[in-house]
Every structure is written in C-alpha cells, then in structure tokens.
Amino acid sequence: MIKQNFNEAARENKKQQLNTQFVVAGGGLAGTCAAISAARAGSKVVLIQDRPVLGGNASSEVRLWALGATSHMGNNNRWSREGGVIDEIMLDNLKLNRHGNPLIFDTILLDKVIAEKNITLLLNTSVFDVNKQHSTKIASVEAFCSQNSTHYIISAPLFCDATGDGLVAFNAGAGFRIGAESKAEFGELLASDEENMELLGHTLFFYSKKMDQPISYKAPDFAYSYEQIEAIPRCKDIAGSDSGCKFWWIEFGGIRDTIYETEDIKWELWKLVYGIWDYIKNSGRFDDVENLTLEWVGTIPGKRESRRFEGEYMIKQQDIIEQTQFNDAVSFGGWAIDIHPAEGIYSERPPCSQYHSKGVYQIPYRCFVSRDIENLYYAGRIISATHMAFGSTRVMITCAHGGQAVGAAAAMCNKLNITPKELLQPEHIAQLQQNLNLNGQSIPGIRLDKHNNLAAQASITASSELVFNGFQPSGSRMQLDSSCAQLVAFAKGQGPTISITVFAHKETELTCQLRTSIKHENYTPDVINKTISLSVTAGESTLEFDFSDCSLEMQYGFICFLQNSDIELATTEQLITGTMVVFNKVHKAVSNKGKQTVPENSGLEEFEFWTPARRPNGQNLAIGISPAIHNHQATQVINGFVRPWLQTNAWVADLADPSPTLRLVWPEKVTMRQIVLYFDSDFDHALETVLMEHNEDQVPYCVQTYTIKTDSGEVIAHVTGNYQSINKIDLVEPITTQHLILEFAHPSKNVPAALFEIQIK
Ligand SMILES: Cc1cc2nc3c(=O)[nH]c(=O)nc-3n(C[C@H](O)[C@H](O)[C@H](O)COP(=O)(O)OP(=O)(O)OC[C@H]3O[C@@H](n4cnc5c(N)ncnc54)[C@H](O)[C@@H]3O)c2cc1C
Structure with missing residues (x-):
C-alpha cells in the first residue's frame, strides 16, 4: 500500500532519462520508416509517437489510403512503387489485409517496429520541448506519456522531426515557412504572383x-x-x-x-x-x-499542410516537372502537384488541381537536412519543399521513402561520427545511395555497385533464358474501345515486326504505332516513331505491322493499337516480368482525362496518359514479335537494377523449363556470409492500404519457392511461400564454395520464374 501525506510543494511526475543514438519524433509512415531503417543499419533509436498506434494519417485513427508515385496507377509512372522498408510493409499488408482493414494495418506497423531490437517505442508519448546544447544543436527532447505519467528526457547525437507540424524543429528555432511562395521567388510558373497564406486544409x-x-x-x-x-x-x-x-x-x-x-x-x-x-x-x-x-x-483530423522547414535545398516545381537529376538523390516522388483551394469545401473552384510530370522525379538528400540545426533531419510533409513541390512530396509513401533515406543517413552519421551536412561529401553520398539501394530503395538511375558483390565475380549461367517472341493467345479477346499498347523493352537497334490476331465485326482499318519516350527512362509515349494502318476484313485475321525501318535506343517501346470498337484483339493469360499493357483512357481519381492539358505559361507539360488496368483486367496482348528479344539473360542478375529501368533488368526463365536454375561458378572458392535475392513483386501495382480491395494477396510475378545449394548438394536455404521483393539469407556459418546453384519454381503455369538481382557478400 502507498499512503502519502499532503505535500506543500507541487509534486513532480516520474522522470526518465533515455540516451540513444537517434531520436525520431512522430510515428507516421515517415517516422516509422526512418526508425526502422536506422535501427536495421545499427543505430539505437527511440521512436516517440503521441498516439496509441503508428501510421499517422494511414492509421486507423485517420483511415487515409497511403499512396506514392504509383498514383493509383493513374499516371505514366510505371514500376514506380517505392522500395525498401515501406515496400516490405505494403507487401505484408497485401498478404494479411488485402481487403484494407485499417486496424490490421495498425498491427502490421506495430509488428514491424517491435521486431527491431534497436528501437525503443514510446506510444502515447508527446514531445513537447527541446533542450539545446548550443544555438544550432539539440541536446535532448522532452516528452510526456499521459498513460504512464512519465516525463521522458531523451538525449541523442541526432534527431529526426517527423511530427507533421515540425514541433521539434520549431522548438529548436529552425527556419520554416507557412503559406505559398510567389512565382518570382523560385521561378515557379504555377505559383501565384504574390506570396500568400493559402494552405491545404x-x-x-x-x-x-x-x-x-x-x-x-x-x-x-x-x-x-x-x-x-x-x-x-x-x-x-x-x-x-x-x-x-x-x-x-x-x-x-x-x-x-x-x-x-x-x-x-x-x-x-x-x-x-x-x-x-x-x-x-x-x-x-x-x-x-x-x-x-x-x-x-474520425476524431483526429487528417492534416495536409502546416509548416515546411528550410533545408540545404528546397525542391521546387521545376525539379518535379523537368525531373532534375541530383548528385545527392536519395528518394523519389511521382504524385501529381496536387493543390487545393484554401477555402476547401466552401470553395467555388474544383476541389483540387493535379498536374503530373512525365515520370518519377528525384528528391535530394539536402531536402531532409536542416539548414539551421546541425543535428536535425526532417522527414514527412515538413521536408524542405516549396508549397508547389510539397503538393507532390506530401503523400505518405513518398514521405515513408524519404524517411528510409533519413534513417540510413543517420546510421551512417552515427558510425562515422559526422553531422548530416558532413555526410554531403560525395563519397559518403555515394555510399548512402548504395546502402539504400541494397535495401531496395531504387533511387532512379542509380545502379548497385558491382565491386562489393561476389556474384559479379562469378560466371553465371541459366537452365533457360526466355527469348521473348511474344505471347501465346489464350483464346480470349479484348474489344479495342480505347487505344492500348503493349509495353516492351527493346535493345538498341532496328524496330520489330509485330503480328497479332484480330477479330473485326465488319470491314475496317487498324492503326498501329510504335512509340517511345523522349526521356528514355520515362513511360510517356511522346515520340511516334512510325504509324501503320492496315485494312481488316470482317472476321478473324492475323495482321503484321513492320517497324523494322525504325531505329530504337535501349528503352521501352509502346506497341500502340489505336481505338476502334469494331475490332477485338487476341489476349493472353501469360504474365512476364517487365512487360504490361497500358490504355489511353480516363482515370478520374488522379485528374487523368486521357491527356493532361495545362494552363498557359504554367511550366507544365501536355501529354497523354497511358495507364494499366488492375488485375484481373488488363491482360497482355497476344502479339508476336520478330526478331525475338533476347534481354532476359542470366547475367541480368548482376546488372545493379532491381526493377525495370530502360530494360527489364531481370533474368527470366523459359516457361517450358521444368526446373529453372541459375548456376554461379567462381574461378576459385569464395567465402560468403549473406545472399540477397531481389524478386519481382510488380512495382507497378499500387497497394492502397484502406478502402480499395486488391484482387490477390500476393503478386503473381513473385517467385514463392526456391532452393539454394552448393554443388555438393548442401542446401543453404529452402524457401516456400515467399511474397516479398527482397529475401536476405544470413548464413549462420560462412560458407566457402566455388559453385552456387539456385533452383526456382515458376510462380504459376502462366508466369515464368524471374529474378532481378543477386547480391552476395
Ligand atoms: C484528407 C487528406 C487526404 C490526403 N490524401 C492522401 C492520399 O490519398 N494518399 C497519401 O499518401 N497521402 C495523402 N495525404 C497526405 C498525407 O496524409 C500527409 O501528407 C502525410 O500523412 C504526411 O506524413 P507524415 O509522416 O509527415 O505525417 P503524419 O502522417 O501526420 O504523421 C505524423 C505523426 O506524428 C505524430 N506527432 C505529431 N506531433 C507529435 C509530437 N509532438 N510528439 C510525438 N508524435 C507526434 C502524429 O500523431 C502522427 O502520427 C492526404 C492528407 C489528408 C489530410
């Protein structure tokens, strides 16, 4: 029993001092991913979240669907789902919660965080103050948990503000902005002539x-x-x-x-x-x-906008639309510049204006680094972006992806005992990019370095390599009510001849175009290489479109069939890594009317949208391609890309191969401690967390079963039921061998086994 007599002085709550290496304030998707990423890279982390569960606006307290560059699959960003920790979370959510129950999403996030031994999670704990070591350095934050009446003082060399409103940065005195910049300040043509206080509500x-x-x-x-x-x-x-x-x-x-x-x-x-x-x-x-x-x-409003903090760089409209390349790129975005009238529901104007870029854009490290406070990172909607750029960077999976970069950077700073600004040295940034990409970040255009990959020193052969000469028709047909295109990765050289079986309701004409993108890495078919129109007789016939006089670069091409409702095209049930069908049609959810039209002098671009249909719709077209495409070789697994980018970047087996196998042989024995495999989890598929139901609980392209052996038959790993993009196999004891054999089962009778990358240490 406890009995306390009257105290003349006010009593104090219990105080607890915690010392750690990295404090993350705010457990939205940005903060959660920052904490996990830092913890996995070896830093001790305290994650402080003022609410009972994690996830911020994606949690069951707000129930907003989390989205990013895939943009509901309604713009031209193909294979753009964010990789890394957030990808792992989204694929777990698909597996366990494809019907989108927000309570289950809460538990998935909680599970992920408590699995990390390096994270101390403080729920229901609100950061309310900052103590500074000196004017530009934070010593500790103070937080209070009303559930256990504990006042925490948490010290660390590094902090991340992912609170949404930027409470830590604000209390620390960092420079910030509220409102919208004028056109003149950053040359953003979409901005107002004068700066103003108009926010998203x-x-x-x-x-x-x-x-x-x-x-x-x-x-x-x-x-x-x-x-x-x-x-x-x-x-x-x-x-x-x-x-x-x-x-x-x-x-x-x-x-x-x-x-x-x-x-x-x-x-x-x-x-x-x-x-x-x-x-x-x-x-x-x-x-x-x-x-x-x-x-x-809801009892807690979902907040869209408040403070934005000033970092070492402020990302702006032009960076998004023109897809600026940054040496310090660590993340990417792809949501439209999505601005709402400040009056919200009471406005007479449309509820939003969304303007897309032609592809994904890079986000530089400097946007996450506080300009004023030497040991502070920003993550989430508060990062250093103009109001216009924020219109795109603010969506949750983009926030989470940036959070991962911050976590990995903080862990590097801790290891090297340097500040976030000192990490800007080119050699550190290059290392950060590699560390992130090894975990699946897929920073656009950045390839994994071969030098640290034992697999790159091996000679690699496969039991079979898909020679892509088109798809087998499965007997089904698709009416050509809107123009559609088969997306195919081409090597540099002459164009193909395309054949397809069509069924015409009456005598008519079918127009086929070969298109590509001005920027080779984009999927906006803004170059028409050649148009061919052929007459079609009523009934079934097979047509051939000869594009062999076109010369192509190494990039994706669109075999476009223009709308003609009198025609049906043969389709297939087969799915192959790195190819898909897209349609030129309306997608209202993201202001896609088939074509983006833009205000005059707005710095925006007009272009057509060609977007996929969600499974089970959107079957591939049963086209024949001649000459066949040979870009699924075994050696693709060491080319440094873990998703399609200019090429499919995958080894794909032949579906007829009964036992798809990769064999790695080194000139002499090597010792390995870790094998990492990068599978195809269909990075094109948006995995909205609530409201939307998904057709499947795992991605049909993804290899589920595989075995890794040495040539003596010793089994190193046997995995069944895989649905994740990245499989890391840490060997309890290092293995010394000259041969490694990887046997895969095809994911299904319609989908050949595929692998993007093998990394061996
Ligand atoms: C209605 C609406 C529609 C939107 N549409 C979309 C959409 O379709 N898809 C999409 O992805 N995004 C959308 N957004 C944007 C998106 O939700 C936010 O920009 C995003 O949540 C920002 O992520 P964050 O991690 O920075 O912040 P939050 O998700 O807000 O997370 C911040 C977390 O920090 C915690 N926190 C705050 N203060 C403290 C403190 N002092 N101490 C400890 N913890 C603290 C909060 O509880 C919260 O959990 C929308 C937003 C709104 C409101």
Whole structure:
C-alpha cells in the first residue's frame, strides 16, 4: 500500500532519462520508416509517437489510403512503387489485409517496429520541448506519456522531426515557412504572383456500412442541418454509397491557422461530417440508404499542410516537372502537384488541381537536412519543399521513402561520427545511395555497385533464358474501345515486326504505332516513331505491322493499337516480368482525362496518359514479335537494377523449363556470409492500404519457392511461400564454395520464374 501525506510543494511526475543514438519524433509512415531503417543499419533509436498506434494519417485513427508515385496507377509512372522498408510493409499488408482493414494495418506497423531490437517505442508519448546544447544543436527532447505519467528526457547525437507540424524543429528555432511562395521567388510558373497564406486544409473521414435491416439516424445537435449542407455547392456531388477516402474533399482550415486552430477546424469538420451523413440518411434525396449505418467517424483530423522547414535545398516545381537529376538523390516522388483551394469545401473552384510530370522525379538528400540545426533531419510533409513541390512530396509513401533515406543517413552519421551536412561529401553520398539501394530503395538511375558483390565475380549461367517472341493467345479477346499498347523493352537497334490476331465485326482499318519516350527512362509515349494502318476484313485475321525501318535506343517501346470498337484483339493469360499493357483512357481519381492539358505559361507539360488496368483486367496482348528479344539473360542478375529501368533488368526463365536454375561458378572458392535475392513483386501495382480491395494477396510475378545449394548438394536455404521483393539469407556459418546453384519454381503455369538481382557478400 502507498499512503502519502499532503505535500506543500507541487509534486513532480516520474522522470526518465533515455540516451540513444537517434531520436525520431512522430510515428507516421515517415517516422516509422526512418526508425526502422536506422535501427536495421545499427543505430539505437527511440521512436516517440503521441498516439496509441503508428501510421499517422494511414492509421486507423485517420483511415487515409497511403499512396506514392504509383498514383493509383493513374499516371505514366510505371514500376514506380517505392522500395525498401515501406515496400516490405505494403507487401505484408497485401498478404494479411488485402481487403484494407485499417486496424490490421495498425498491427502490421506495430509488428514491424517491435521486431527491431534497436528501437525503443514510446506510444502515447508527446514531445513537447527541446533542450539545446548550443544555438544550432539539440541536446535532448522532452516528452510526456499521459498513460504512464512519465516525463521522458531523451538525449541523442541526432534527431529526426517527423511530427507533421515540425514541433521539434520549431522548438529548436529552425527556419520554416507557412503559406505559398510567389512565382518570382523560385521561378515557379504555377505559383501565384504574390506570396500568400493559402494552405491545404484538414479532413475528417467517416465510414458507413450496410446492415440487413433499416437503421434510423438522428444527428447530434451540433451537426449542420441538411439544408445547410445542401447549400454547399460541392455537396451536389455526394453519392450515398460513398465512404471514407472518397470524401477527401470534406476539407476545411486552409484559410485558418492549421496548427493553433486545429481543434476549431476539427469542430467545423465534425459539423460537416455529421451534417452530410444526416443529409444522406434523411434528406430523401438518396436511394438505397435505409440500411446504411455510420460505422466510424474520425476524431483526429487528417492534416495536409502546416509548416515546411528550410533545408540545404528546397525542391521546387521545376525539379518535379523537368525531373532534375541530383548528385545527392536519395528518394523519389511521382504524385501529381496536387493543390487545393484554401477555402476547401466552401470553395467555388474544383476541389483540387493535379498536374503530373512525365515520370518519377528525384528528391535530394539536402531536402531532409536542416539548414539551421546541425543535428536535425526532417522527414514527412515538413521536408524542405516549396508549397508547389510539397503538393507532390506530401503523400505518405513518398514521405515513408524519404524517411528510409533519413534513417540510413543517420546510421551512417552515427558510425562515422559526422553531422548530416558532413555526410554531403560525395563519397559518403555515394555510399548512402548504395546502402539504400541494397535495401531496395531504387533511387532512379542509380545502379548497385558491382565491386562489393561476389556474384559479379562469378560466371553465371541459366537452365533457360526466355527469348521473348511474344505471347501465346489464350483464346480470349479484348474489344479495342480505347487505344492500348503493349509495353516492351527493346535493345538498341532496328524496330520489330509485330503480328497479332484480330477479330473485326465488319470491314475496317487498324492503326498501329510504335512509340517511345523522349526521356528514355520515362513511360510517356511522346515520340511516334512510325504509324501503320492496315485494312481488316470482317472476321478473324492475323495482321503484321513492320517497324523494322525504325531505329530504337535501349528503352521501352509502346506497341500502340489505336481505338476502334469494331475490332477485338487476341489476349493472353501469360504474365512476364517487365512487360504490361497500358490504355489511353480516363482515370478520374488522379485528374487523368486521357491527356493532361495545362494552363498557359504554367511550366507544365501536355501529354497523354497511358495507364494499366488492375488485375484481373488488363491482360497482355497476344502479339508476336520478330526478331525475338533476347534481354532476359542470366547475367541480368548482376546488372545493379532491381526493377525495370530502360530494360527489364531481370533474368527470366523459359516457361517450358521444368526446373529453372541459375548456376554461379567462381574461378576459385569464395567465402560468403549473406545472399540477397531481389524478386519481382510488380512495382507497378499500387497497394492502397484502406478502402480499395486488391484482387490477390500476393503478386503473381513473385517467385514463392526456391532452393539454394552448393554443388555438393548442401542446401543453404529452402524457401516456400515467399511474397516479398527482397529475401536476405544470413548464413549462420560462412560458407566457402566455388559453385552456387539456385533452383526456382515458376510462380504459376502462366508466369515464368524471374529474378532481378543477386547480391552476395
Ligand atoms: C484528407 C487528406 C487526404 C490526403 N490524401 C492522401 C492520399 O490519398 N494518399 C497519401 O499518401 N497521402 C495523402 N495525404 C497526405 C498525407 O496524409 C500527409 O501528407 C502525410 O500523412 C504526411 O506524413 P507524415 O509522416 O509527415 O505525417 P503524419 O502522417 O501526420 O504523421 C505524423 C505523426 O506524428 C505524430 N506527432 C505529431 N506531433 C507529435 C509530437 N509532438 N510528439 C510525438 N508524435 C507526434 C502524429 O500523431 C502522427 O502520427 C492526404 C492528407 C489528408 C489530410
């Protein structure tokens, strides 16, 4: 029993001092990935999150779908899903939670973090103050957990602010901005003439569900009446069946103070949300809503924008649109520049304007490094970006991917005992890029270095190598209601001759174009190399389109068939790593109307969108290609790329090979401690965390079963049920051998085994 008498002095809460190597404040996806990445690279980390679960806006407390460069697969960024820790998380989520339950996503994040022995996780703990060692250096942060009444003082040589509002950086005195820059300041043609205080606002979501009996609803007194809701012009777009993220436009606060007035903004959003639900249920304007009930309403608003902090570089509109190449690139983005009117739901203007670039863009390390505080990193929506660039960098998987870079950089700083700015030395940046790419980051254009890879010293042969001469028709056909294209990686040289079986409803003409991208690494077919139109007789026929007089660079080409609803094209059930079909059609979710049109003098580009369909739709076209393409050789597994980039970059076996095998032989015996395999988890597929359901719980291209052996038959690893991109096999005892044999099972009867890369240490 504890009995304490009256204390004249005020009592103090329990105090606990923690000393660590890296403090991450904020457990959104940016902070979570920064913490995991640093912990895996050997740093002791304290991750402080003011809420009961991790994930920030992606958590069950806000229920927003996490997205990044794949952009709902609605723009031209092919194979652009972010790699690394966030990829591992998203693939776990696909496996365990393909129906998008936000509670399960919470547990996946928690599992990932507590699995890391180097992370101390403080939940329900809010950082509220910073102690400085001197004017430009943080000594410790102070945080309080209301659940265990503990006041923590956490010291470290390095800090990362991933709190969204930038509380640590603000308290530390770092320079920041709120609002939007003028056109003149960075030469951003999309910006306003004058700087202003217009921000993106907050949103509260609600989710509804259908019961098997009618459910009545009485709104709380504070809700707006449905007459008030009806008076808001945007509410004319409501569909009774819409729920969750589909109501992203219930936005408010962009003309208020999005930090200090957040509670007031939340009340306004509650009035709107409950009023909208009342309108749906009781106005009589919606069919089939009697059995709907309100399943969940947010209590914490999703914040879009507040402070942005000034780093060593501020990424801007031109960097996104022109895809600037940075020597210190550590991450990439690909969401549109997505700006909303500050009045939010009350604006007369469209709820957003989204302008895409023609491909993914790099984000430099300097955007994450505080300009003013020598031991502080930024991660998440607060990174050093102009308001316009922030319109793109702010999405959660982009934030997570940047967070990974910060974590890996912090671990390097700790090892080398240097500051984040000192890491900018070219040799350190090159090492950071390699460390990140070894973990799957896939910084655009940066290849893994062969010198540290034992596999690159071996002679590599395969039991078979796919010679790609097209697909076998499976008997199905696709009506050519919109133009579509088979994306194929070509070697430098002459163009192909393409054959395809078509079925015409009447005599007509079929036009086929060979297109490529001005920037070779992009997937925007803005160059028409050649157009061929052939007459087609009614019924089934096989056509040949001869592009052999075109000369191609090493890059992806689009075999485009232009829209003609009188024609059906033969399709196939086969899937092959690094090729897919794209369609020139509308994708409303990301402002894709088939073609991007832009305001005059906005610094933006007009181009067509050619985007995939989600499985089970979007089957490959049963085209024949002559001459056949030989770019799936065994040696691709040491070319340093772990996803398609200019080429497929994969060894792909022949589907007829009963036992696809790679054999590595060294001139003499080598000793290895780790083998890392990089599989095809279809980096094109967006893996939204909530609301969207996914067709499959693992990617059909991904090898599930494989065995690694020495030539004496010793089994080093036997894996079944794999669904992850990266498999790291740490050998308990180092192995010395001259031969390594890797046997793979094809993922299915329609998909040949493929491997992007082998790294051996
Ligand atoms: C309605 C809406 C729609 C959007 N649409 C999309 C979309 O479709 N897809 C997408 O990916 N992104 C979207 N965004 C953007 C995205 O959600 C944010 O930009 C993103 O969450 C930023 O990530 P973050 O990690 O910086 O911040 P957050 O996700 O906000 O995470 C910050 C975390 O820090 C914690 N924290 C804050 N202060 C403290 C403190 N003092 N101490 C400890 N912890 C603290 C918070 O609890 C939070 O968990 C949208 C945003 C909103 C609001």
